[in-house]
Amino acid sequence: MAKIKVATGLLQGCFGCHMALLDLHEHLIPLLIAINILRSPINDVKEVPEVDLGILDGAVCNTENKALAIEFRTKSKKILALGTCACMGGINGLRNLHDLDTVLKRSYVKNESTVEGFIPKSPDIPQLLPNVQALHQVIHVDYSLPGCPPTPAMIMSALLDIINNREIKIPSKNLCHECTRTHEQMYIPRREFVTDSVTSIMELDEINEERCFLEQGILCMGPATREGCEARCVKGNTPCRGCMGPGPDALEQGAKMINSLASILPAGGLMFMEDVVGVGYRYSMPVSIYPHREAK
Amino acid sequence: MNIGLFLSEGDGEISKVVDVKYLAGEYTGDVSTRVLNNLHSAASHRAIIREIEDSKLEGVVLAGESPLFYKKTRNGELLLSLLYAAGINPNRIAITNIREQVALPHRSTPDEATLKAKVLVDVSLEKVRLSKNVELIEVSPRRAVTVIGTTVAALFAAQRLLERNFQIDFIDREEVRDFKNFKHQSMPTLASIRENPNARFHVSKITDFYGYAGNFRINLENEVKIRAGGVIVAIGDDLKYTNELYPFLRLERDERGFFKALSSDTAVTETVQQGIFLISEQQKLATTIAMADSAAMSLDALLSQNAIRHELFVSQVDEAVCGGCGTCIKTCIFHAAEIDPVKKLSSTNIKRCVGCGNCVSACPTGARDQISGNTKYYLSAIKMLASYKPPSGAKLLYVICEGCGYPSLDYAGITGLEYPTGVMPLSVRCAGRLDTQFILEAFKQGFTGVVICKCKDDHCLNIVGNTDLDRRANLFRAVLSSRGISPDRLRIFGVSDCDGASCVTSAVEFMNYLKTMGRS
Numbered sequence: 001m002a003k004i005k006v007a008t009g010l011l012q013g014c015f016g017c018h019m020a021l022l023d024l025h026e027h028l029i030p031l032l033i034a035i036n037i038l039r040s041p042i043n044d045v046k047e048v049p050e051v052d053l054g055i056l057d058g059a060v061c062n063t064e065n066k067a068l069a070i071e072f073r074t075k076s077k078k079i080l081a082l083g084t085c086a087c088m089g090g091i092n093g094l095r096n097l098h099d100l101d102t103v104l105k106r107s108y109v110k111n112e113s114t115v116e117g118f119i120p121k122s123p124d125i126p127q128l129l130p131n132v133q134a135l136h137q138v139i140h141v142d143y144s145l146p147g148c149p150p151t152p153a154m155i156m157s158a159l160l161d162i163i164n165n166r167e168i169k170i171p172s173k174n175l176c177h178e179c180t181r182t183h184e185q186m187y188i189p190r191r192e193f194v195t196d197s198v199t200s201i202m203e204l205d206e207i208n209e210e211r212c213f214l215e216q217g218i219l220c221m222g223p224a225t226r227e228g229c230e231a232r233c234v235k236g237n238t239p240c241r242g243c244m245g246p247g248p249d250a251l252e253q254g255a256k257m258i259n260s261l262a263s264i265l266p267a268g269g270l271m272f273m274e275d276v277v278g279v280g281y282r283y284s285m286p287v288s289i290y291p292h293r294e295a296k
Numbered sequence: 297m298n299i300g301l302f303l304s305e306g307d308g309e310i311s312k313v314v315d316v317k318y319l320a321g322e323y324t325g326d327v328s329t330r331v332l333n334n335l336h337s338a339a340s341h342r343a344i345i346r347e348i349e350d351s352k353l354e355g356v357v358l359a360g361e362s363p364l365f366y367k368k369t370r371n372g373e374l375l376l377s378l379l380y381a382a383g384i385n386p387n388r389i390a391i392t393n394i395r396e397q398v399a400l401p402h403r404s405t406p407d408e409a410t411l412k413a414k415v416l417v418d419v420s421l422e423k424v425r426l427s428k429n430v431e432l433i434e435v436s437p438r439r440a441v442t443v444i445g446t447t448v449a450a451l452f453a454a455q456r457l458l459e460r461n462f463q464i465d466f467i468d469r470e471e472v473r474d475f476k477n478f479k480h481q482s483m484p485t486l487a488s489i490r491e492n493p494n495a496r497f498h499v500s501k502i503t504d505f506y507g508y509a510g511n512f513r514i515n516l517e518n519e520v521k522i523r524a525g526g527v528i529v530a531i532g533d534d535l536k537y538t539n540e541l542y543p544f545l546r547l548e549r550d551e552r553g554f555f556k557a558l559s560s561d562t563a564v565t566e567t568v569q570q571g572i573f574l575i576s577e578q579q580k581l582a583t584t585i586a587m588a589d590s591a592a593m594s595l596d597a598l599l600s601q602n603a604i605r606h607e608l609f610v611s612q613v614d615e616a617v618c619g620g621c622g623t624c625i626k627t628c629i630f631h632a633a634e635i636d637p638v639k640k641l642s643s644t645n646i647k648r649c650v651g652c653g654n655c656v657s658a659c660p661t662g663a664r665d666q667i668s669g670n671t672k673y674y675l676s677a678i679k680m681l682a683s684y685k686p687p688s689g690a691k692l693l694y695v696i697c698e699g700c701g702y703p704s705l706d707y708a709g710i711t712g713l714e715y716p717t718g719v720m721p722l723s724v725r726c727a728g729r730l731d732t733q734f735i736l737e738a739f740k741q742g743f744t745g746v747v748i749c750k751c752k753d754d755h756c757l758n759i760v761g762n763t764d765l766d767r768r769a770n771l772f773r774a775v776l777s778s779r780g781i782s783p784d785r786l787r788i789f790g791v792s793d794c795d796g797a798s799c800v801t802s803a804v805e806f807m808n809y810l811k812t813m814g815r816s
Contacts, residue, residue: 097778097779172616172617173616173617173618173619173661173663174617174618174619174621174660174661175619176619176620176621176622177618177619177620177640178619183622185626186621186622186623186625186626187622187625187635188625188626189625189626189628189631189633189634190626191626191629191760194626222621223619223621223623223660223661224660224661227619246661246662247617247661247662247663248617248662249614249617249661249662249663249665249671250660250661250662250733251662251671251675251733251737252733252736254775255731255732255733255735255736255772255775256659256660256661256662256731256733257660258732258768258771258772258775259657259658259659259660259731259732259733259768260621260623260658260659260660261771262658262764262767262768262771263623263626263627263658263764263767264623264626267767267770267771270771271770271771271774276771276774276775277774277775277778280775281775281778288736289733289736289737289740290736290739290740290779290781292779293778293779293780294779294780294781295780
């Protein structure tokens with residue numbers, strides 16, 4: 001069997017997804033029997049060759065990202081959007097809450113560490129697009145694998161599926177299914193909130209490692225987030241931040257989390273304690289129902 | 297799916313404003329249209345049934361009177377029962393209100409009214425297309441009636457039912473009231489009923505109440521468990537007791553907070569809950585007795601049937617998506633959401649679910665959905681309603697809950713109030729069903745403003761639907777601001793169920809406000 005030709009590329013991202021690919025360690029060796037990575041930031045090849053599978057990591061934020069995405073599309077038979085940024089815009093997407101001008105001024109002019117700042121305008125520098133977009137909003141995408149980053153096991157499984165011409169499998173339930181913490185209050189059919197107040201994790205001396213975060217008054221995005229990440233954060237005693245994005249039947253994560261929290265935690269506490277918008281849309285702003293600030 | 301669209305001219309009342317014949321000409325393909333003088337004559341019934349048979353219809357859209365007409369009048373009920381008998385599933389019948397919410401309030405602007413009616417018919421057709429058949433169950437009714445209260449009316453009604461061999465359970469709050477001061481020779485005394493072996497008295501508080509007509513389950517604080525085919529509520533003007541019973545019985549309440557009947561003219565003892573009858577406080581003894589007789593007779597008729605049919609308009613869980621977080625358990629005040637101890641997934645107790653949809657809004661995964669009015673339908677409806685272009689003024693998504701918002705907007709039309717056609721009504725089962733996702737979708741689709749017109753506090757038929765909406769919407773305002781959408785463009789207000797004037801003034805005032813903000 002001829003090896004499958006693969007190219008990988010980085011758009012606006014943190015390289016985390018590429019790192020997760022490398023985290024396959026020795027499992028990469030059998031994989032490399034089936035695939036041949038012709039181009040990748042890892043082997044530092046810049047030109048994009050004609051390939052069977054193009055893997056892109058990162059969101060589309062600027063003109064360079066867009067050009068690379070389009071080049072990948074024209075040269076790849078199939079495209080895999082790898083990781084949350086490529087699938088949903090990721091954390092970059094939060095910039096859509098501000099207009100471009102404000103963003104540039106905040107970064108280059110009205111910045112605490114900048115004196116006499118100016119917005120760079122060299123033709124050599126890629127221009128930011130008005131809004132951050134997920135990859136599928138720019139080019140046609142064949143496979144999407146969310147995760148920040150996806151676990152090495154998820155990447156392996158997805159690549160095997162693609163090699164074998166199968167649809168890749170992504171779990172459809174929410175993180176609570178995968179989370180092993182115990183529920184007490186959440187399963188009691190009583191209309192009271194599960195706690196009296198909302199608490200930021202920094203405020204706590206101790207977090208109960210076995211009990212549902214929400215029941216401790218800590219905002220956890222688990223209920224509105226797709227499972228599949230092996231619940232790494234909650235196992236590390238940190239509440240879910242929602243990186244896997246919304247489940248298949250939710251239109252978006254932010255509104256759904258608000259609907260849900262309104263029955264679980266005291267609303268007053270949520271309003272004052274938490275940045276509801278930042279938490280709800282942290283990873284999925286560009287694929288939310290209203291993906292950016294309304295134009296003036 | 298073949299769908300029949302039956303358009304009513306309302307005996308001229310609708311057709312003098314809405315060009316019904318033009319509407320009929322707009323639909324082809326799998327939609328067969330008929331224009332009828334009205335939908336409620338024997339001739340119209342024959343025409344509708346013939347069309348169902350000839351065109352092998354699976355769905356029906358009735359464009360004419362308000363859905364409330366079908367809920368509250370015998371003529372309406374009759375037509376629906378004919379459709380069911382002809383094999384149309386109840387969930388594949390949609391009612392387009394082109395009378396109370398189009399022809400009457402837009403009589404000065406017939407051209408706009410026709411275009412708006414077209415959009416509303418489109419929405420109904422979409423609803424039928426996106427609805428799956430609802431499951432039906434049959435309950436063999438118990439010949440037992442629970443009478444709440446021991447007022448004169450309660451005793452009279454009970455007497456009648458005891459004569460017909462019903463088992464009667466009386467429940468009263470603190471004591472069995474004493475009527476010795478009330479002397480009349482035809483008066484049944486407490487003693488005569490007390491001697492009847494089929495009557496039992498319970499002085500206790502209700503702690504749980506569920507089930508449906510034919511088979512209600514009532515648990516009392518003293519651990520007595522009662523099963524009854526029907527319920528009579530005759531507690532007089534006891535507001536305290538009304539407040540106590542309201543979360544269990546889920547009856548409509550009037551301005552003063554007392555329970556009220558389905559219709560003050562034609563259904564004086566029936567209530568919004570099938571199988572629960574109300575004998576309200578009356579000035580004249582003769583009226584009280586007549587109502588007691590009416591309630592007893594209606595219950596006898598209802599519970600003498602071999603089977604009572606119920607449509608399971610409940611919330612359903614997609615087990616492939618549910619992860620068992622427990623949000624629905626915390627949300628449902630009726631204890632209808634349960635966690636399967638083995639699968640650790642949520643499920644619905646169909647005996648308890650009232651189909652309000654609060655859990656559907658709350659479900660963070662979208663695993664829960666309603667059989668009637670599913671999420672897909674609402675999204676389509678919002679998009680379609682947004683397609684209407686009012687020639688002037690703002691375009692409002694006017695969300696009305698079935699409990700109070702809908703009847704109030706109807707009432708505006710009935711009482712001759714006019715309002716701009718840009719008010720686009722979207723009916724939801726309960727304010728609690730209004731997922732905040734729909735609000736964002738409405739702004740995305742270009743609505744200038746969103747109004748949610750719901751029941752006042754302590755009037756929500758689903759007890760907490762209006763409160764939960766408030767909580768969600770208040771948190772959600774931050775999301776609107778973050779998108780540069782002024783939270784002022786979302787308005788929520790509570791109305792009583794016949795406050796047409798408030799609906800109209802608020803809509804007009806809101807439109808003016810949006811205009812001053814430079815949005816129309």
